[in-house]
Structure formats: structure tokens, C-alpha cells
Amino acid sequence: MSSIISVSNLVKKYKNVIAVDDITFTVERGEVFAFLGPNGAGKTTTIKVLTTLLFPTSGQVAINGYNPTTQQDLVRKSFGIVFQDPSLDDELTAWENLDFHGVLYGMDKATRHKRMNDLLEIVQLSDKKKLLVKTFSGGMKRRLEIARGLIHHPLIYFLDEPTIGLDPQTRNQIWNYIIALNKMEGTTVFFTTHYLEEAERYSHRLAIIDHGKIVACGDLAYLKDLTQSEHLEEAFLKLTGHEIREESAGTGDNIRMRLRARR
Amino acid sequence: MKTIYILWIRQIIRFWRSKPRLFGSLGQPLLFLLAFGFGFGPVFAQAGRGNYLSFLAPGVICQTIIFTSIFSGIEIIWDRQFGFLKETLVAPVSRLSIMAGRTLGGSTVAVFQGVIAFCLSLLVGFCPVNWWTVPLAFLIMIMTSLLFTAVGTAIASVMSDFHGFQIIMNLLVMPLYFLSGALFPLDNLPPVMKTITRLNPLTYCVDGLRGVLLGAGVFSLGFDLLVIFSVLMFFLFLGSYLFSKIQI
Ligand SMILES: Nc1ncnc2c1ncn2[C@@H]1O[C@H](COP(=O)(O)OP(=O)(O)O)[C@@H](O)[C@H]1O
Ligand SMILES: [Mg+2]
Numbered sequence: 482m483s484s485i486i487s488v489s490n491l492v493k494k495y496k497n498v499i500a501v502d503d504i505t506f507t508v509e510r511g512e513v514f515a516f517l518g519p520n521g522a523g524k525t526t527t528i529k530v531l532t533t534l535l536f537p538t539s540g541q542v543a544i545n546g547y548n549p550t551t552q553q554d555l556v557r558k559s560f561g562i563v564f565q566d567p568s569l570d571d572e573l574t575a576w577e578n579l580d581f582h583g584v585l586y587g588m589d590k591a592t593r594h595k596r597m598n599d600l601l602e603i604v605q606l607s608d609k610k611k612l613l614v615k616t617f618s619g620g621m622k623r624r625l626e627i628a629r630g631l632i633h634h635p636l637i638y639f640l641d642e643p644t645i646g647l648d649p650q651t652r653n654q655i656w657n658y659i660i661a662l663n664k665m666e667g668t669t670v671f672f673t674t675h676y677l678e679e680a681e682r683y684s685h686r687l688a689i690i691d692h693g694k695i696v697a698c699g700d701l702a703y704l705k706d707l708t709q710s711e712h713l714e715e716a717f718l719k720l721t722g723h724e725i726r727e728e729s730a731g732t733g734d735n736i737r738m739r740l741r742a743r744r
Numbered sequence: 745m746k747t748i749y750i751l752w753i754r755q756i757i758r759f760w761r762s763k764p765r766l767f768g769s770l771g772q773p774l775l776f777l778l779a780f781g782f783g784f785g786p787v788f789a790q791a792g793r794g795n796y797l798s799f800l801a802p803g804v805i806c807q808t809i810i811f812t813s814i815f816s817g818i819e820i821i822w823d824r825q826f827g828f829l830k831e832t833l834v835a836p837v838s839r840l841s842i843m844a845g846r847t848l849g850g851s852t853v854a855v856f857q858g859v860i861a862f863c864l865s866l867l868v869g870f871c872p873v874n875w876w877t878v879p880l881a882f883l884i885m886i887m888t889s890l891l892f893t894a895v896g897t898a899i900a901s902v903m904s905d906f907h908g909f910q911i912i913m914n915l916l917v918m919p920l921y922f923l924s925g926a927l928f929p930l931d932n933l934p935p936v937m938k939t940i941t942r943l944n945p946l947t948y949c950v951d952g953l954r955g956v957l958l959g960a961g962v963f964s965l966g967f968d969l970l971v972i973f974s975v976l977m978f979f980l981f982l983g984s985y986l987f988s989k990i991q992i
Contacts, residue, residue, distance in 0.1 A: 529992065532834055533834060534830065534833060534834060534991065534992045535991055535992070536991075553836075554836040554837075555836075557834055557835060557836035558836045560834075562834055564827060564830055566827045567826070567827050568826075568827035568828055568830050568831045569827075569828065569831075570754070570758075570826075570828045570831075571826065572757070572758045572761055572762070573754070573757065573758075577757070581750055581754065582831070582835075584746050584747070584749075584750040585747060585750065585832065585835035585836075585837055586835060586836065587746070587836070613761075629831075
């Protein structure tokens, strides 16, 4: 009961695809936990089930001790999320987007405005808060989304490929915020990625997911030990039998980058 | 309550900021009033049916409302496509209050446009028989806008992308409008047409408005209101149900 996320034998089928195939894992309070896997591995689907957006086909899930299918509001109050794809309202200003979020989470004006100002400071968007989001670059939008997900002081922070399509400098910057927030507020972080180096550098523990199955789960030392490998890359290769990038991961990335640039 | 309010205000802000929509909302009714009103006016008068512009004005007001409301409902597809819908769906608030806020927002925008269309028709020469009936007309406009926002929501909840949008506009909205008595009188129609117009909920909105503003309705006001109200309830429930079933 001490694990803040606990998942056992979770299966999620779409009509004829088994996207998540019998996975079991736990995440502890205050931990930074990574889900590492190629495109189509089932990362987003898992996050959607954990965050009440999809119902599981079978298996048990507990988020902060609550069931996402039957105790949706309690689960929803427990987490903040940054989705893989953009989810801001482009026609509103940065400030309005954050304010909207604070109201939805039932925060009173003084509390939420204080928090919004603090977070805008942290992601360095204070001077841009009056601008319409549609004038923002991809990196600025991401930073705003990262701030937004934290307004209501969530216990768990879900980040679905938070740095996809961003340049290396912005990626670094974003990770600095996330790690700082994990340290400052003790927020549990659950993130997905298909960048080996992000999983390697920022997570305390990671699960390698491939074709809907978790092929290994543990900290870096354990995974290297298990596979007798020098690097995570080698471990990944030995565990899955392929490189993380080989399955058209690059193309998916490119399309997303172009989509993002168009917005 | 706060949820409903914030979703409502969002729709208003978005509408207010989108200048093309704002001006488009002036252009279309004006075009219809001028082109049809003055174009068909002489023919209508020759047939001994009185002033066509007066006849047409309630139809154009309803037209403005139905187009705007269905469009507002359908905006859910945009929100889904651009990701914003997820943000509201993971929040700890009921789907019903999300639906309520959106519907009220869409309907406020539509009524606002309806009022603009009403003012434009006054400018080009329309005049209600009795000014004290205007609040009643306002009520019918509100009900009409709620009804078609809910219709839009119901449609958008089962459509996952834009592809169906054009089809809906051409196969649903245009026929609803043309077969509602907004443009022509409902008496002396061929039987098939008559049946279709009687089954069209928009018919009763147009007729109610015409009855209230001109005293020239085909059905009694009570009957119009009853029909609009029943259909409204039906679509509010259907829209809420379908919306609550949305999965991302
Ligand atoms: N809505 C959906 N309907 C059908 N199949 C889907 C849907 N969403 C995802 N899938 C499939 O499920 C698998 C896992 O997808 P996803 O969870 O998005 O992977 P990832 O986030 O790791 O890239 C993929 O094969 C994908 O094609
Ligand atoms: Mg994904």
C-alpha cells in the first residue's frame, strides 16, 4: 500500500490490437520512474489508462490508492499530466490557460494566482504571460504545459514524451525544471521516452517496454548487471533484440515535429 | 458552478477574439436580408402575401442561430484535434458540468449573433408588431440556440475528425434550414414537403419567432414552445450521454 502507483496484470486492447499486454510494476513515492520503449510500444496507452482517459481491458491499477475506473475524481486530483501532443488552447493567453486549469481543479483565486506566478517564474515565461499561446514556439508551449500540470500541487506527475521534437538545449532546460520540482516538492515523476539517454540520466528506476510487454524493470545498475552490459543501449538491445530507433521511430518523430511546427 | 462558468467564459473569449467570425456573423444575415428580402419582395407582394422582408426576418434570425450553435457544438472536434479536450477530461470535474459550460457558452454566442441579426433586420426595415413581445422572442432564441448546440455536441461526440464535418453541414444543416419555412410560407406545400417541414424542429423555432414578432405563426405559440422544449430536452440528454462516453 506504500507504492503510489501500482499496476498488476494490466491489459488494454483496442479493437484488434493488444496495445498493453499484461504488465505489472510499481512506482514509489518521490521516485522518478521512466517508461522506455520505441514508438508503438504502448507507453501512451498505459498513461491513458493510469490517468482515467481509457478503461483497462483487464488487470488492476491503483493510483495513490484509488481505482481509476471507479474513483475517477480522487485519481484525477492526485496527478498532473503533460500529454504527448500539445493540449493548450492557442486562442487564450498563457495566463488564461493556467487560470483555466486552476479553476477546474477548484483552487481559489489568491492561491492559484500565487502558484501560477511562481511556476511561470520557474519555467521563465513570466514576461510572456499576457501573450496568446499561438504566438509561442514549441519549446515555450512545452514549458507552459509543464507549469500548468503542476498548478494544483499533484502528488504524481505524468509526462508522456515531454521533450519529443525539441532541440537539445530546450530538452536540457525542461529536464532541469522537472528534476528541480521533483527535489523541491517531492513530486513522484512518471515519464515515458524513447530517448535512451533521458531514461539513463534522469530516472531512478526504469521499465523497458516493447510490443506492449515490460521486458525488464529496475534501476540502471540492475539492468546492466542483468544483461552483462556496459551501457543502457547495449542492455536494451540484448533485452529486446533490436535497437530502439529501428522501427520507424525517426519518421514518427519527424511527422510530429512538422505538426508541431505548423501550430 | 465554477467549472461551468470558466468553460462558458472561454467560449465567449474565443468568439470575441476571432474577428472573422465576428464580422462573418454580420455579413451572412445582411446578405440574406438584402438579397432575398428585396429580391423576392415584389413577387411575394404580388402574390398578395404582404411584406416579404418582415416574413423573412425571423427566418434569418433563426438561420444565424442554428448555424452558430451547431458550429459551437462541433467545436469539440477542434478541441479534440488540438488536444485541449484532454485537458478538461482529466480534470476532477463531472462530464456533465463540462457539457453544461460548453453548451451555455455556445448558446450565448449564438443568441448574441441572433440579436445582431435582429438589429440588422430592424435597420433594413423590419418592425415587430408589438415591442412587448420581444422578450418572448428572446426566449425562443435562447431555446433554439441551446437545442442546436446540443445537437452539435451530440454529433461532435461521435465524430473523431473533421472529415464528417462538411457532410453534416451539407446533409443536415442546410436541409434543416431550407425545409423549415424560414424562406417560404408553409401553407399550400405538396404533401411530402409538408410532412418533412412538420418533422423538422427548426420549423417550430421559426414559426414561434414569426408568431411572436409578427403574429403570423401557423401553429399556436404554446404548441411551438412545447415542441421546441421536448426536442431540446431530448438532445440535451443525448448530447450529455454521448459526451460522457467520449474516449480519447
Ligand atoms: N485509438 C487507438 N485505436 C487502435 N489502436 C491504437 C490506438 N491508439 C494506439 N493504438 C495502437 O496501440 C499500440 C500502442 O500505441 P501507443 O500506446 O500510442 O504507443 P507509444 O506511446 O509507446 O508510442 C500501437 O500499435 C498503436 O498503433
Ligand atoms: Mg506515445
